[in-house]
Amino acid sequence: MTENTSPERVQPPEKSAASAAYSPLYQQIKALLLQSLDRGEWKPGESIPSELDLAARYQVSQGTVRKAIDELAAENLLIRRQGKGTFVSTHHEANVRYRFLRLTPDDGHQPATSSMIIECLRVKAPSDIAALLALRTADIVVNIRRVLSFDGRPTILDDIWLPGAVFKGLTAETLAKNKGPMYAWFESKFGVSMVRADETVRAVAAGEEASERLEVELGSPLLQVERISYTYGDRPMELRRGLYITDRFHYRNQLS
Amino acid sequence: MTENTSPERVQPPEKSAASAAYSPLYQQIKALLLQSLDRGEWKPGESIPSELDLAARYQVSQGTVRKAIDELAAENLLIRRQGKGTFVSTHHEANVRYRFLRLTPDDGHQPATSSMIIECLRVKAPSDIAALLALRTADIVVNIRRVLSFDGRPTILDDIWLPGAVFKGLTAETLAKNKGPMYAWFESKFGVSMVRADETVRAVAAGEEASERLEVELGSPLLQVERISYTYGDRPMELRRGLYITDRFHYRNQLS
DNA sequence: CAGTGGTCTAGACCACGTG
DNA sequence: ACGTGGTCTAGACCACTGC
Numbered sequence: 222m223t224e225n226t227s228p229e230r231v232q233p234p235e236k237s238a239a240s241a242a243y244s245p246l247y248q249q250i251k252a253l254l255l256q257s258l259d260r261g262e263w264k265p266g267e268s269i270p271s272e273l274d275l276a277a278r279y280q281v282s283q284g285t286v287r288k289a290i291d292e293l294a295a296e297n298l299l300i301r302r303q304g305k306g307t308f309v310s311t312h313h314e315a316n317v318r319y320r321f322l323r324l325t326p327d328d329g330h331q332p333a334t335s336s337m338i339i340e341c342l343r344v345k346a347p348s349d350i351a352a353l354l355a356l357r358t359a360d361i362v363v364n365i366r367r368v369l370s371f372d373g374r375p376t377i378l379d380d381i382w383l384p385g386a387v388f389k390g391l392t393a394e395t396l397a398k399n400k401g402p403m404y405a406w407f408e409s410k411f412g413v414s415m416v417r418a419d420e421t422v423r424a425v426a427a428g429e430e431a432s433e434r435l436e437v438e439l440g441s442p443l444l445q446v447e448r449i450s451y452t453y454g455d456r457p458m459e460l461r462r463g464l465y466i467t468d469r470f471h472y473r474n475q476l477s
Numbered sequence: 478m479t480e481n482t483s484p485e486r487v488q489p490p491e492k493s494a495a496s497a498a499y500s501p502l503y504q505q506i507k508a509l510l511l512q513s514l515d516r517g518e519w520k521p522g523e524s525i526p527s528e529l530d531l532a533a534r535y536q537v538s539q540g541t542v543r544k545a546i547d548e549l550a551a552e553n554l555l556i557r558r559q560g561k562g563t564f565v566s567t568h569h570e571a572n573v574r575y576r577f578l579r580l581t582p583d584d585g586h587q588p589a590t591s592s593m594i595i596e597c598l599r600v601k602a603p604s605d606i607a608a609l610l611a612l613r614t615a616d617i618v619v620n621i622r623r624v625l626s627f628d629g630r631p632t633i634l635d636d637i638w639l640p641g642a643v644f645k646g647l648t649a650e651t652l653a654k655n656k657g658p659m660y661a662w663f664e665s666k667f668g669v670s671m672v673r674a675d676e677t678v679r680a681v682a683a684g685e686e687a688s689e690r691l692e693v694e695l696g697s698p699l700l701q702v703e704r705i706s707y708t709y710g711d712r713p714m715e716l717r718r719g720l721y722i723t724d725r726f727h728y729r730n731q732l733s
Numbered sequence: 734c735a736g737t738g739g740t741c742t743a744g745a746c747c748a749c750g751t752g
Numbered sequence: 753a754c755g756t757g758g759t760c761t762a763g764a765c766c767a768c769t770g771c
Binding site for chain 2: 295296297320321323416417418419420421422423424425426440441442443444445448465467468471472473474475476477
């Protein structure tokens, strides 16, 4: 009974010259791990099987599994912990909360955060939003608008768009009940893990609504940040347009 | 004659429990490679010795050298090219020119770039500049001010500060002669490789000079980008304050 | 003490670039 | 044909964690 009927049997890489679609073994393993993550076989915060177990499961050496995991860890999808295991990334943990928020206080001290929901509506997707979220204009999207305050000062005005089909049961009420980071809530309530994001940053002048909500002069400079967040498989799952006040905070970035 | 008198002999990692300052072998190799890079033993754009040569030189296995190089490649200090060798990163190559410039045209098309030097002075370091560059206020710094234009439109007003002791012979004349990216010029003319950078981004209102130089209304929103660039060993080598017009361009960023 | 990831080695073979 | 980095394996031992 050593016959292997697992659907996850990997192909040994085609080593003959004729192979056009050659893919290294560890990339195939990486793809299989990604599938399992996407499918929810291992949930955010949980540990995945040990390297030796995975090696046995996929019939490859530990070194090959290791290389696959190395890449996923480099992309922040997995987190290695020596002596404990390898864990699925989550937005719940203290050290990586607000992982996608690059706005940082000018002095080091961490501010108290509070959120005020302006509205939360389900509407047909405007065409620009639909395009960015890879939806059709007939599809329903959830539109959340809110103000984030730091130390009691309104600082961020957010306009958030989510695919309605995925975020079922998201209403102003359920939203209001949730404390803590929105991305952590998305994980536990809707099973959506935000894995990476692209941001587009500009300086703009405060319009009427922004100046009221953020309590700044009409026309004051604001940082406009448009973010598209992706879940596994590069599927866009959120469009977020934010206006930031940057007099006591700054947007930080590391180049290399 | 097998005695090894090389100054680069590495310590086998202390494997006994008592070792407080344990450092993996490959980290020691990485540090040695960094020293050689800093010292200029291999110049930007050149290839470093092959993995097998380095393994022989440091008396370790190829795998250990490989892991050290892997990390340096992940930090963009080295570039691997299969079949050819491993090369020292440079700002000269077309694909990584303007590697630190995150301002991107809204439409895809690459704009024609031109630079206009406003002035280039050697002065005593103001205290804030000195602090950020890890200098004393008595030290001399070079201060360059310039406007970058894209497709003929002034778009960036830069205020650049460099340690005078390192950038000897940098004058408005020599600067004006240089075409192409400033960081590439720093490499070939002054032997300074910029290896990574930290940026702080804000939205600000155009002041008098900015509005004149960039031909925008007084008070229009501009993106203010303060960048500290580092050479090997995390030594700060440049402070750059830029004001960007972001109506046809945006600052892009990837989060993960 | 057992189990996990982390380091290190040695060797085989492959893919790529250049003669 | 050769030398380069890239992949894959197997095995030994170490460091860390928790029972």
